Amino acid sequence: MTKTIQAVRGMNDVLPQDSARWQFFFEKAREWLDRYGYREIRLPLLEKTELFSRSIGRTSDIVSKEMYTFEDQLSGESLTLRPEGTASCVRAALEHNLLYDSAQRLFYEGPMFRHERPQKGRYRQFHQIGVEALGFAGPDVDAEHIVMCASLWETLKLPKLTLQLNSLGSSEARGRYRQKLVAHLVANFSRLDADSRHRLEVNPLRVLDSKNPQLAEVIAAAPTLIDELDDESREHFAGVCALVSDCGIEFEINPRLVRGLDYYNRTVFEWVSSDLGAQGTVCAGGRYDGLISELGGRPAPACGFALGIERVLALMPVNKPGSLDVYLAHHGENAGRYAFKVAEALRDAGISVVFDASGSSFKSQMKKADASGARFAVLVGEEETRERRASLKPLREAGEQIAGPVETIIALIKGA
Numbered sequence: 001m002t003k004t005i006q007a008v009r010g011m012n013d014v015l016p017q018d019s020a021r022w023q024f025f026f027e028k029a030r031e032w033l034d035r036y037g038y039r040e041i042r043l044p045l046l047e048k049t050e051l052f053s054r055s056i057g058r059t060s061d062i063v064s065k066e067m068y069t070f071e072d073q074l075s076g077e078s079l080t081l082r083p084e085g086t087a088s089c090v091r092a093a094l095e096h097n098l099l100y101d102s103a104q105r106l107f108y109e110g111p112m113f114r115h116e117r118p119q120k121g122r123y124r125q126f127h128q129i130g131v132e133a134l135g136f137a138g139p140d141v142d143a144e145h146i147v148m149c150a151s152l153w154e155t156l157k158l159p160k161l162t163l164q165l166n167s168l169g170s171s172e173a174r175g176r177y178r179q180k181l182v183a184h185l186v187a188n189f190s191r192l193d194a195d196s197r198h199r200l201e202v203n204p205l206r207v208l209d210s211k212n213p214q215l216a217e218v219i220a221a222a223p224t225l226i227d228e229l230d231d232e233s234r235e236h237f238a239g240v241c242a243l244v245s246d247c248g249i250e251f252e253i254n255p256r257l258v259r260g261l262d263y264y265n266r267t268v269f270e271w272v273s274s275d276l277g278a279q280g281t282v283c284a285g286g287r288y289d290g291l292i293s294e295l296g297g298r299p300a301p302a303c304g305f306a307l308g309i310e311r312v313l314a315l316m317p318v319n320k321p322g323s324l325d326v327y328l329a330h331h332g333e334n335a336g337r338y339a340f341k342v343a344e345a346l347r348d349a350g351i352s353v354v355f356d357a358s359g360s361s362f363k364s365q366m367k368k369a370d371a372s373g374a375r376f377a378v379l380v381g382e383e384e385t386r387e388r389r390a391s392l393k394p395l396r397e398a399g400e401q402i403a404g405p406v407e408t409i410i411a412l413i414k415g416a
């Protein structure tokens with residue numbers, strides 16, 4: 001027998017029994033984005049590699065080891081499957097001059113690709129909704145992002161998430177801090193693992209992100225960036241915290257929160273769940289005031305965040321019931337032909353119908369009707385065919401089987 005072909009590791013199918021959850025999520029998410037005035041931008045999955053190395057940072061884990069990069073066979077250009085959406089969103093805004101006369105509130109959704117070691121909650125193709133506010137300087141937009149996340153968690157009835165906040169300050173403040181941190185790490189060099197020694201060389205702030213428990217003490221004793229903040233960043237951060245508190249949202253200030261992408265400054269935040277094991281960060285983002293000019297635009301402030309859809313879905317308690325209205329079963333000589341037309345008449349009236357195409361016995365069709373999750377079975381036998389009628393049988397609650405003209409059946413289903 002020919003060997004079957006499996007999906008690429010870390011890239012998942014969403015099977016029909018699970019897609020209702022995705023649909024429910026997107027329905028709620030789109031209403032939510034509308035409520036906050038964010039408009040959709042649709043971006044390509046492939047970009048020039050340089051876009052990501054310039055924005056996310058050459059020494060970041062994502063760019064240095066996680067990107068799906070290849071050379072275009074015709075043009076010889078280096079291309080990359082997008083590992084995130086912020087860089088593409090800014091690229092598109094600049095390319096189409098969207099920031100010429102107004103700031104922009106934008107969102108995008110879709111798959112992202114990172115060559116990480118797959119485990120529960122961490123995939124090589126995963127999905128995000130990303131939200132970006134381009135051209136806004138004040139702390140109110142940072143706070144808007146945090147508050148809108150809290151609103152979505154409530155709509156989706158997620159179990160409690162913890163909000164962690166930090167400020168990375170200006171690049172000058174980070175420069176000052178980097179020197180102090182390096183001095184501390186060098187003094188503790190013998191206690192660092194190989195990965196942290198490498199990070200110390202290329203991007204010392206990322207040592208704070210290490211999950212190795214052996215390093216916890218060294219990290220806990222490290223100087224904190226928040227003590228080095230410049231006055232403007234300190235004021236900005238106080239503004240964000242005040243607005244978030246005013247909305248009754250609790251948070252922790254985590255001075256070790258640095259994020260793995262280089263474009264951030266000032267506010268950074270993460271929403272973390274304790275129900276997801278090691279991959280507990282459901283949503284993350286912050287301010288990136290330098291990125292627009294880094295990518296060739298006139299300097300403009302910006303901030304944003306992205307949520308990992310697989311992680312949100314893993315926390316969502318609701319299992320949306322199937323939305324099928326009718327399973328149409330039929331038996332008898334000419335019944336199939338008449339039933340086929342009845343199914344179309346129901347659909348024309350806005351009712352969803354699965355027509356039995358199994359050719360099996362009536363009894364087995366009724367079993368299929370039950371398993372389909374439909375609210376009703378509509379039955380067409382020889383008698384119904386002769387009299388140009390149909391019978392309606394409720395499947396999910398008690399109730400008599402009722403026969404009548406198709407218009408009556410439609411009215412009963414719509415009234416139920």
Ligand code: HAM
Pocket residue numbers: 083084085086114116121122123124126127128130131132261281282283284285286303304305306307308309310311
């Ligand atoms: P990020 O922290 O790299 O940020 O990713 C955001 C979220 O995507 C994570 O919190 C997580 O929920 C999800 N995620 C990331 N990697 C994986 C994975 N391998 N498998 C499953 N889920 C994953 C960004 O991507 C930034 N672009 C966010 C942003 C937007 N900052 C400003 N604007």
